[in-house]
Amino acid sequence: KSDFVATITHDLRSPLTVIQGALRLLPQLGQLNDEQSEFAQRASRSAEHMDRLISSLLDIGQIEAGVEMKMEPVQLSEVVEQVVANLQEEATGKRLTLDLELADDLSVVRGNPTRLVQVVTNLLDNAIRYTPEGGRVAVRASDDGGEVTVSVTDTGVGIPSQAKDHVFQKFYRVEGSQTRELEGIGLGLATVKSIVDRHGGRVWVKSKEGEGSTFYFTLPAMRGQGD
Numbered sequence: 044k045s046d047f048v049a050t051i052t053h054d055l056r057s058p059l060t061v062i063q064g065a066l067r068l069l070p071q072l073g074q075l076n077d078e079q080s081e082f083a084q085r086a087s088r089s090a091e092h093m094d095r096l097i098s099s100l101l102d103i104g105q106i107e108a109g110v111e112m113k114m115e116p117v118q119l120s121e122v123v124e125q126v127v128a129n130l131q132e133e134a135t136g137k138r139l140t141l142d143l144e145l146a147d148d149l150s151v152v153r154g155n156p157t158r159l160v161q162v163v164t165n166l167l168d169n170a171i172r173y174t175p176e177g178g179r180v181a182v183r184a185s186d187d188g189g190e191v192t193v194s195v196t197d198t199g200v201g202i203p204s205q206a207k208d209h210v211f212q213k214f215y216r217v218e219g220s221q222t223r224e225l226e227g228i229g230l231g232l233a234t235v236k237s238i239v240d241r242h243g244g245r246v247w248v249k250s251k252e253g254e255g256s257t258f259y260f261t262l263p264a265m266r267g268q269g270d
């Protein structure tokens with residue numbers, strides 16, 4: 044299945060590049076009327092959406108294949124702080140309160156910093172997108188000695204109990220207008236799960252529809268030298 048996805052995504056990319064290029068050049072061939080311009084824009088948006096889809100599929104394929112997953116000691120509080128700083132503006136734009144609670148002296152974990160930034164980014168980005176204006180989002184990190192746990196809590200739309208088992212599957216999106224009106228591909232959480240699995244960790248969600256969700260992931264703490 045992975046080979047199939049890798050081949051298909053590669054073969055889809057080249058014609059898509061041609062389509063996007065042609066759509067970009069179209070207005071240079073002569074003035075488009077409003078309707079023509081609207082159709083060209085619609086085609087362009089769909090091509091962009093497909094491009095993101097292909098990139099995400101290629102990316103998840105690489106994670107599953109273990110490509111470029113160089114592991115090193117990582118301090119998760121630094122990862123979390125970086126992501127929160129990156130997405131602060133998005134949260135403020137939606138008038139969300141974004142809290143950060145990091146326990147002191149978190150253990151170092153063995154991981155790939157770029158991929159771990161991607162995990163926290165996907166979780167926090169979802170929390171922001173699926174929470175209506177004026178809500179709260181909190182990112183926490185704690186350490187019980189053996190494991191480091193990061194959680195992202197929101198006061199958003201929540202996830203129906205029958206959907207909770209499926210949200211980490213590729214392309215799964217919860218039915219319902221609140222989710223569907225937000226653009227998404229349904230690969231964010233599948234990517235999160237693949238990365239966390241590769242790190243020997245676990246990821247899960249607790250949620251109540253209409254009240255909010257908390258996504259958790261844990262990674263094994265690195266043992267000190269000499270252990």
Ligand code: ADP
Nearest residue numbers: 169170173210216217222227228229230231232
């Ligand atoms: P996408 O956001 O692109 O649809 P994801 O894989 O990130 O894909 O999420 C899958 C689905 O899980 C989403 O479509 C949404 O229905 C649900 N979901 C994810 N995060 C949240 C959240 N914080 N609150 C409510 N629903 C969520």
